Amino acid sequence: xxxxxxxTLVALGLAVMVVxxxxxxxxxxxxxxxxxxxxxxxxxxxxxxxxxAGALAVRALVLGGLFFLLVSRTRSMRPVRARIAPLARxxxxxxxxxxxxxxxxxxxxxxxxxxxxxxxLVALGLATAALRRATLFQIIGIVLVExxxxxxxxxxxxxxSTAIELGVALDLILVAxxxxxFYERIFAEHGAGDSxxxxxxxx
Amino acid sequence: xxxxxxxxxxxxxxLVPERLVPMFARAAALPTAALAFTLSALALSRPSEPxxxxxxxxxxxxxxxxxxxxxxxxxSVLVSPAYLDGGVDTLVSRKRRQKIxxxxxxxxxxxxxxxxxxxxxxxxxxxxxxxxxxxxxxVGFSGKPRALEAGWKYLVLxxxxxxxxxxxxxxxxxxxxxxxxxxxxxxxxxxYSGGRETALIAYLLxxxxxxAKIGWAPVHNWLPDAHSESPPxxxxxxxxxxxxxxxxxAWRSEHALAPVVGTHTAETVLIxxxxxxxxxxxxxxxxxxxxxxxxxxxSLEHMGVIALGIGFGTPLALxxxxxxxxxxxxxxxxGFYAATSLLSHDPRAxxxxxxxxxRSKPALGTTMGISLAALSGLPPSPLFVSEVLxxxxxxxxxxxxxxxxxxxxxxxxxxxxxxxxxxxxAGDSPPRDPGxxxxxxxxxxxxxxxxxxxxxxxxxxxxxxxxxxxDALMRGLS
Numbered sequence: 001x002x003x004x005x006x007x008t009l010v011a012l013g014l015a016v017m018v019v020x021x022x023x024x025x026x027x028x029x030x031x032x033x034x035x036x037x038x039x040x041x042x043x044x045x046x047x048x049x050x051x052x053a054g055a056l057a058v059r060a061l062v063l064g065g066l067f068f069l070l071v072s073r074t075r076s077m078r079p080v081r082a083r084i085a086p087l088a089r090x091x092x093x094x095x096x097x098x099x100x101x102x103x104x105x106x107x108x109x110x111x112x113x114x115x116x117x118x119x120x121l122v123a124l125g126l127a128t129a130a131l132r133r134a135t136l137f138q139i140i141g142i143v144l145v146e147x148x149x150x151x152x153x154x155x156x157x158x159x160x161s162t163a164i165e166l167g168v169a170l171d172l173i174l175v176a177x178x179x180x181x182f183y184e185r186i187f188a189e190h191g192a193g194d195s196x197x198x199x200x201x202x203x
Numbered sequence: 204x205x206x207x208x209x210x211x212x213x214x215x216x217x218l219v220p221e222r223l224v225p226m227f228a229r230a231a232a233l234p235t236a237a238l239a240f241t242l243s244a245l246a247l248s249r250p251s252e253p254x255x256x257x258x259x260x261x262x263x264x265x266x267x268x269x270x271x272x273x274x275x276x277x278x279s280v281l282v283s284p285a286y287l288d289g290g291v292d293t294l295v296s297r298k299r300r301q302k303i304x305x306x307x308x309x310x311x312x313x314x315x316x317x318x319x320x321x322x323x324x325x326x327x328x329x330x331x332x333x334x335x336x337x338x339x340x341x342v343g344f345s346g347k348p349r350a351l352e353a354g355w356k357y358l359v360l361x362x363x364x365x366x367x368x369x370x371x372x373x374x375x376x377x378x379x380x381x382x383x384x385x386x387x388x389x390x391x392x393x394x395y396s397g398g399r400e401t402a403l404i405a406y407l408l409x410x411x412x413x414x415a416k417i418g419w420a421p422v423h424n425w426l427p428d429a430h431s432e433s434p435p436x437x438x439x440x441x442x443x444x445x446x447x448x449x450x451x452x453a454w455r456s457e458h459a460l461a462p463v464v465g466t467h468t469a470e471t472v473l474i475x476x477x478x479x480x481x482x483x484x485x486x487x488x489x490x491x492x493x494x495x496x497x498x499x500x501x502s503l504e505h506m507g508v509i510a511l512g513i514g515f516g517t518p519l520a521l522x523x524x525x526x527x528x529x530x531x532x533x534x535x536x537x538g539f540y541a542a543t544s545l546l547s548h549d550p551r552a553x554x555x556x557x558x559x560x561x562r563s564k565p566a567l568g569t570t571m572g573i574s575l576a577a578l579s580g581l582p583p584s585p586l587f588v589s590e591v592l593x594x595x596x597x598x599x600x601x602x603x604x605x606x607x608x609x610x611x612x613x614x615x616x617x618x619x620x621x622x623x624x625x626x627x628x629a630g631d632s633p634p635r636d637p638g639x640x641x642x643x644x645x646x647x648x649x650x651x652x653x654x655x656x657x658x659x660x661x662x663x664x665x666x667x668x669x670x671x672x673x674d675a676l677m678r679g680l681s
Contacts, residue, residue: 104404108377108397122370129363138359145366152373158386167329168369174336175362182343182355185294189348198352201428203487203496 001039001155006117009035009151010097013124013144017093018086022136026067029143033060036150043154052165056150059169063143063176070136070180074187080134080194089131097123107152114155121148135186135193139179146172206320208235209276209313216306221299225284228305232280239273239316242266250675257388258322263675265319267525268451271532272319272444276312278536278649279436283308285543285642286434294346304344304434311337311440318448324372324387324459327452331416332365334445341437342429349554353432357425364415364422371409374401375460389679392459402463406456410472413453417446419476419510420483423503427487430499430539438495439539442502443532450506454513458679466516473514474605480507481612488619491556494545494571497623498538501578504616505531505586511609512593520596521676522668523589530577530585530660537653538574540646541567547641549633559632566643570650572628577657579620580613585660592668 012032016025037060040053084092097120109115122145129141146168153165183193190197212231219227246253246266253262287301295303314333321327335358343354372387378397379386395402411422418426430438453473461469484504492500505527512524544567545552545560561568577584590613597606667673 105398105401107374107401107405118370118373122366125366126363129359135355142359142362142366145363149366149369149373152370156373156377158376158379161325164325164329167326168332171329171332171336174333175339175358178336178339179355179358181294181340182351182358185343185346186351186355189351198355201349201352201356201432203427203490203492 001043001111001114001151003111003113005035005039006111006113006151009147010117010120010124013121013147014090014093016128016137016140016144017089017124017131020082020086022134023068023071025137025140026064026071029140029147030060030064030067032147033063033143033150036060036147036154040154048162052153052162055162055166055169059172062173066176066180067136067140070183074184074193080192083133083196084131089127092131093124093127096127099123108157109152109155110157111155114151118148118152118155121145121151133195135183135195135198138195139176139183142175143172206313206317208238209309209316213306213309213313216302216309221302224301224305225287228280228283228309231309232277235312235316236273236277239269239276243270243273247672250671253675255390256322258326259320260322260389261320262679263672264451264454264525264679267528268319268444268448269316271529272312272315272448275439275443275532275536276315278540279312279440280305280308282540282543282642282645282649283434283436285645286436289543289547289641292345292347294340294343294350304341307337307340308437308440311341311437315440315444315448319451321452322388324375324389324392324452324456327455328365328369328372331413331449331452332362334448335361335365335416338437338441338445342433342441344434344437345432347432349428350432353425353428357429360422360425361416364412366412367415368409368412371405371407371412374405374408378402378405389455389459392456393462395460395463399464402460403468406460406464406469407472409456410453410476413449413456414476416449417453417506418480418503419506420479420503423480423483426503427496427499430502431493431495435495435539435542438498438542439536442498442539443536446502446506447509447528447532450509450513455679457513470514470516470600473510474602477507477510477512477514478605478608478612480504480510481609481616485612485616485619488616489622490619491623491626493554494552494557494627495539495542497556497620498535498542498574498578501620502535505535505578508590508593508609508613511605512589512596515593515596515600515602515606516677517596517599518673518677519592519599519668522664522670522673523592523596525672525676526585526660526664526667527589527593530589530657533653533656533660534574534577534584534586537570537649538578540642540649541570541574543642544640544646545571549635556626558626558630561628562630562632563635563637564640564643566647567640568628570646572624573650573654573657575620575624575627579617579624581617581621581624583658583661585657585664588661588664592664
């Protein structure tokens, strides 16, 4: 995979940190996953590789469809106010990504760009889940991390495993389905998908 | 077969009429548990002959856990009607409440039974991740705001943690010559050739990610909430079997990667998580907490103890770990099952500490007292013997400071739980409804069975360190 494509994926991940609209964030992570599908198909050398790419495509489309449906069913009467300004969020996320790429040595992928891209995307996913206040963004953070891992699997010297790709796709779809059930109920309960409302359980 | 029956039951429950679901679920629980016990007996009777394949393994550690999962799963299915009869709130459609509850419970049980049998780190990760979806739905099953919050935290934190663990797995896959994620059988992990430094980082990412699912401090934030807000039969499964099942994956990883990262380093990581979990749990054991929250912090403490036992890695410590896993499952599951009756007896108990249950409802107070006494390590609890074995194992391993810190923290934890034990059984009893209590007859029967099991385990703990089983635990899958 070319370095430009890897950094495009990272730039899309960074965009998730700053965009305000949930639908735009969903579109970005879906586009990111579809780029990975394109790369997987281009690099496919066996039927197993094509199947793995297919699993990735199904995952991207199902999650995208599910999240768009969720956004349309939960139009917020009052937008969730950000705790941290978009530029500050981006700054923190970039600092975290730089720290992770600096701390972790070579991880054995086929190119150094891919290694840095994977680590940066993992950092951006974790930062999205931690810093974005709207609850849907926490799930989008998980998808970002999974997209990073899909990139890593594509750049493994031995190639991706069909069985593992299928399993990861299925697991992620199941987790997303359960998250959607929770999200709708949280929205109905609090009138917004705001993670600040989910801080009552403390000792 | 042992995985097939609960998996097929999940599908069948969705097809049978709603009114037949409880009976069907109870009927299927017996053969599932019987097969799990048979598989467990098979593994424990042939400790020197583990079955090791690329995708499936059966050894002493896995066999022990399959037996425990079979037993706790059976009991959870049997006590579920008392919970479902009492609760009215639900996350799902009320019409399909029982159907969805039992279908997801069986799916969770089937996946749990598969985790100890996974012969490949990739497959083990997939199974652990699969438990998240099933158990997440069950955590928030009541649909109450507190349960939604707990379920959401559980989903997000454990999924992110498992994402970090998968990054570690990908790094390991990159350094194994056979290549690919499906080449990560427990035996091939030891052939990693990407350098010690990278292997160590991959191992740290893997264990830290799994720690988020095990509930080890400092990544334990979801644990007290999920355990306290789940339906009691689900809390029992989460605490008594899910956490040890994921812990087994961490142990197998440590065992497999020790030749690459160094045995001392690999074990030190587990000792760190063990001591951190104990140190975080103990102050909460001293506080007056609602019953299920108290049990949740006790889970944090006990997962820490098991981590320490594995980290010490000596025959004494591993004998202690084996007893600890089984005895903790019995005592903790009993404690959570008592919560259904407790909430029926005192509805405020979900959010407030309780006192004097032994006075207001002696049978219920006795069950809670037995559970808490066993969990605190009060002799003759098998957990007392296992904790002594683990501390002795620490000294045997040449880690006197860690062993001494463990002993001190365990003593402090004991004092906290002993205080709770006195308050709950003999403290002042506020006015409570003296009427009938949900599920008390079944709970009393389970208490009898649990006492027999706990005493049996205490006796077994005395002879276990000299047995072939401990040799097999030391060898792992080799």
